[in-house]
Amino acid sequence: MKLGRISVPGPDGPVARLVRVLPEEGRVVDLARAEALRLQGRHAEPDAARRLAAAAFPGSMTAAIATGDSLLETAEAATQHGGDDASIPLANVTWLSAADPRTLRDGLTFLGHINNMFGKWGTTPPEAMLSIPGYAKLATEGIIGHEDEVYFPHYINQMDYELELGYVVGRRGRNLTPDVARDYLFGVTIFNDFSGRDLQTNEMQIGMGGAKSKDFANGIGPWITTIDEIANLGSLRVEVRVNGETWSTSSTANSLWSVDELLAYVSLGEYILPGDVIGSGTVGNGSALELDRKLNPGDLVELEVESVGILRNRMGQRADETWWPSKRDGALIGR
């Protein structure tokens, strides 16, 4: 099943709605509306039907996945019995981010990308990368959806995309082992970890993770494909196009750490939660840095992943200059 989130007008302003996406039929089904119709067919009063439907299909993907095993069953029943009268043509849809995770983590697992990046930098990957599957955490407020414009900060010159799978967590777990981790995976979306390469170099020196180089925008969408529909998670074909030109084709093969190992590691000593998104790390040749290229304001970036779809975002114009910290000196030992 493919599930996404869209924005529709409401009496108090825009409202988020959970939808089932039927790309081959060119439509989405508004699940809360379809479910209310289904329940009315089973003698529920209209107000009661809406109340139950809203509880089953909230506008938050995190809240929806948190309802557990009934989500996909109820979505199927709603589609069958109320979906035709609750459909919206794909062409009329305003997308929201497919996920709204409480915590957004980002792995680093594909060998091609790691080796390409360190090759360009002319340095050797740290030994620690061989002992633990490192991952970053990103601010969630910068998450955008399919066809949203990307904020382009004034302080980034070497702007980049990163083509990643977004692993969406299905249920709460802690201290998982790799052999059970797959049961905690709800589905896969496309994650574009937009990155400012010039700033990132400085931030990596400090060792606390990317911040200004990462958190201005994180694209998640266009929708989530549930894991049962993805037979070949380790060999999905992917492609990057910029302004319609193919910049690279690649796949999700050849990883230093498997998805199961990454999920299990992330769950050590802490809970992963329904709706959390964990980026796979960039696939080999999945960034412009690896191709000696960069993005400019106005560029249209399309990331395509087999079995999911295309996540398309246009870069905004460069934002106006703002305050930036002035350099300190002399206060640190040895400096």
Added chain:
Amino acid sequence: MKLGRISVPGPDGPVARLVRVLPEEGRVVDLARAEALRLQGRHAEPDAARRLAAAAFPGSMTAAIATGDSLLETAEAATQHGGDDASIPLANVTWLSAADPRTLRDGLTFLGHINNMFGKWGTTPPEAMLSIPGYAKLATEGIIGHEDEVYFPHYINQMDYELELGYVVGRRGRNLTPDVARDYLFGVTIFNDFSGRDLQTNEMQIGMGGAKSKDFANGIGPWITTIDEIANLGSLRVEVRVNGETWSTSSTANSLWSVDELLAYVSLGEYILPGDVIGSGTVGNGSALELDRKLNPGDLVELEVESVGILRNRMGQRADETWWPSKRDGALIGR
């Protein structure tokens, strides 16, 4: 004003309640209950009074601060007109984390701590620390409150506390300048950034920020003191006690970056949101590493900050061993 969150029994299980804390009177005021009483005194029907009061004082601090300028005014009115009949003795309170931020960031601003740490490691702080105020992001699910037990993962040997101020954001802002940043500061709490020093060294090499060394537990509490009650944010006395023994006394003086600069920097190119918590970074001598010490299972850690209070947590017993990744070799260039 001092605001916190407590847990009380409800018909469906424990419920979070927002409270005003009156330490000198030995009590907290359940604000939703007090406000409902006040509104009934103004001819609201009981059900309507509860509904309005629950909207004004939700159990989430983030949701409460998001109500804007009316929060403190309404809390004062509720305390005056309904507080006596909605009080709970401090001794009977079960605390929750004072804040439940959407994003938990953690700065690094105090010179004493930076210089002490790098002195212990025998290395020089990176030059980048002088050009930007680095900060980390931490997972929010590991947040615990005053008197909660601290999860002690099996894979951490050199366990540490970190005494920090937690700056609580009052309203949405982006691209702030330091001269206006203070207006976005709601209040200050105490933040204990528990850290596994042995693991942290490995994670810092990877450059993506701390993860397993940081996200098992983050203490926030006991409550938030609003910024109007803190005259000397840059010279607050602080003290660390472990099992009743004073391990260090220090203050919030001598920072490389001011709170205003840190807040402004965090807001560049992204939104800070009501209820977000930004750690100040550890104060000088605010960690055990600086004292050549470490924490053991069962230790009682108290962090005291002038004008706020004492955040007290006991370390749990060491958790059972779990899966841990086995080392890779030969797959990375140069290794």
